[in-house]
Amino acid sequence: MLTDTHTGLDFPQGTWWKPAHKSEKVWVAIAFVWCMVLFAMMPLWHWKGGQNPSGIRRTTTPADFMARVTEFTNQYKVGEDRGLPIVAPPPGADVYLVAYSFQWSPILKLQKNVEYTLHLSSLDVNHGFSLYPINVNFQVVPGYDYGLRVTPNAAGDFRIICNEFCGIGHHIMVGRVMVDDAPSVASLGGVR
C-alpha cells in the first residue's frame, strides 16, 4: 500500500484498529444516547402512559373460549342486529369477543369512561383486531386468550376490521362496538 487512505475495496494492511476522528466518535456517542432514549420510552410508558399492549395472556382452546363467549352473550344480551347478538356488559365486566372466518361476535355495547377486560381469541386461524376509526390494532391468535383492559374515551359507533389475512372472505369480516355516553360512573375506575 502506498497510502494510508483506502477504499472499501482495498485490503487494509497491518493494524487497522486505529482511533477514529473526533467527529465520528461524537456521532457514535449521540446515536448511542438516542438509542437509549428510544429504549427508555417503552418502560416509561408502562409506568406513566395509558396505552400498553400488556394485557392478561393465557392459553385456551377454541371450544373453551367459545363456551365462555356463549355464556357471556346469554348473560348480558340486550338485542340483535343482523343475526348477531348485542351484548351490554356491566362496568368492569370481562367481555368476550370471538373471531372466526369471517365474523366477529357478539356486537358489544359499552359505556364511555368505564374499564372492561376485553378477551380476544380465534376459533380457526389468525385474525387481526382493528378498531375503526380510532386505529387500535391487536393480533388474535387461535389457542390464546388476550385479555386487554380497555377504557373507551369517546362515545360512538365503532367497527372492528379484520386486518390479518384469514381467507377469501377476509375483507367482509367487520364487527361492531357501540359506546354510549354513560351516566356518571366516575367512581367505577378507569377514568382518565
Place this chain on the structure above:
Amino acid sequence: MSAATAPLAPIETAVFRTCPATGRRIDLSAERLVKVHAVSSVVSLLVGAVAAVLLVLTRWQAVHLLPAEWFYRILGVHGMSMLIFFIIFFEMAVLIFASTALLNARQVATKTAWAAFALMLAGALVVEWMMWSGNADVLFTSYVPLRADPKFYLGVILFAVGALVTVGLFFANLVYAKREQRYQGSLPLVVYGAVTAAIIAVITLVHGAAIYIPTYLWSLGLMEVDPQIYRLIWWGLGHSSQQINVAAMVAIWYMLGALTVGSVVLNEKISRSAFVLYVLFISMASAHHLLVDPGMGPAWKIVNTSYFMYMAVLASMIHGFTVPAGMELGMRLRGFTQGMFDWLRRAPWGDPGFSALIFSVVVFGFVGGITGVTIGTEQINIIVHNTLRVPGHFHATVVSGTAMAFMGATYYLIPLIFRKKVAFWPLAKIQPYLFAGGMLIFTLSMTFAGSFGVPRRHWDISFSGAPFDVQFNPIVDVVLAVVALGGLLAATGAFAFIAIAVASVFFGEPLGTIPKGVVVAGIPQGLTQPPVHAADVDTRSRALHDASRGLMGPTPGTIALVFVFLAAFVLYFFVNWKVLSFLWRIG
C-alpha cells in the same frame, strides 16, 4: 485500487481472466455462477413487478382490477418473488462475487455450487407453481393454521437448503483465498460486510428450517404446530432475512461509493464494529413483529425490541454517517474541497451507479429507518400493526434501499462480469430517478393511508358485502390513488431496469477493454473515469483531519446532513407517542 498486487499460488486449478477495469483476477467458473444467479434474480423481479402492477391497480379503489381470490393469490406471489427469490438470488450472486472476484480468488467445489443453485431454482419453481395454481393462498407469511399444499412448504425448504449450501461455499471460498494467499492484508470492508450478511443468512436459514420442516410435517397431517410458536420462529426467518439484505446493501454502499466517487473508509474500526453489531443483535429484533401478540409479556417484548434492536439501529446510524462521510472525504481528496456541499453538487449524478447509491441511502435512512424504528416500538405498534404503514415502511427499506442498491450494483456488474455495454444507456441514466421517485411517493402515501387505519393485505376497503358499513375518511380514496400512481411510476422504473438488464446481458454489445478517460455511452463513469485521489492524498487527508478544523472535521457536509436526519427522527418518533396518547386507555 491496488488489488492486483497479490501473489499467485503456484498451482492454478481454476481458469482466470484479468479484469481490464480493476486489474483483479476473475475465476471464470465463479463468473458463470454469478451470471446464473443474477439472471434468476432479474427474472424473479419481473414476476414480482408484474404482480405489483396488478396489486396497485386493485387497491386503487376506482380501478379495483382483480377479483378477491386473485388479489390475495397475486399478493402472495409478489411477496415471495420479491422478498425471497429476487433478493436472495441476487445476494448469492453478491456472495460469490465478493468471495472470488474481490479477493482475486477461485470458486471452490463448483459442482456443489451448481447443485445448490439447482436446488434453489427447483424450490422457487415449485413455490411459484403452487401459488399460481391456487394451492397456496396463504400469502408471504403463511401463518399456521392457514394451510397450503405441502409442496409449497417443501419448495421453500428446497430453496433454503440451496441457499444455505451456497453460503457455506462462500465461507469455504474465504478460507481457500487466505490459504492460497490470493491477497495480502485483511479482507476489504466490502467483503467484510458480505461476511456479515452471510453469517446472518445462516442464522436466518436455521430459523427457516426450524419452522418450515415442522410446518411441512403439519401440512401432511403428521404433527401439530402452535400458531404463536409459528409466529415467533417464522419471524426469526422473516425479519432476519431482511437483515441479510441490510448487511448486503451496506456492503454494496461501500462498494458503489468506492467505484463511483472514490469513497474512502474513514475508520475501519468503526465501520467493522457496526457490522459486528448487526450480527450480535439483529436477529432478536425480529420480536417486534409480536408486539401486540397474546403470546409474550411486556418484559420479553421490551428486552428483545429495545436493547437488542437498538444496538442494531445504532449500527445503521453509524453506517448512515460513515457511508456519506466516506463519499465526501473521497471527493475532497480528489480536489472538490469548496464549501460544505460542493462535493455533493459535483458528484457524478449522471452515473446510475451513483444516483442509485444516493437514493438507496436517503430513502432507506429517512423513510425506512425512521418509520421502522418508530413502528417497532412496543406501544406505538398498537396504532400500526397490520395497517398500510407496515408495507409503507418495508417498501422504503427493502425496495427503495436494498433493491435500489442491487440495481446500482448491476450497472457495474454488467460491464465487469458480463463484459457487455449497458443497453438503453439514456434510459439507464434516469432509471434510478424514476424508481426512487415512484417509491418515495408510494411509501409516503402508503404510510399516510395506514395512519388512517387502512388495513394492509385487504382487497376492498369499501367493504361491500360486509354486515356493517365502514366509512373511511374521503381523503383515503385520494391517498390510495396516489399510492397507485407512485406504485405505477416505481414499477415503470423496475421494468426499465429489467429491460436494460435483459437487453444488456443477452443482446448487449460485447466489451473488450474499457477505455480510460473517454466518456462512452453504456459504460458507467466510474469505470471510464475511475475516481482517483490526488497524488499527495495522505498530506491532504492529514490536513483535512487537522484538529484546527474543529468538530466538523474532514466531513462538515455529512455532519450537517446527519443532524437533519436526527431531527427528523426525533420529531417523527415523538409525534407518534402524542398520537398514541389520544387513544382509549389500554393495558
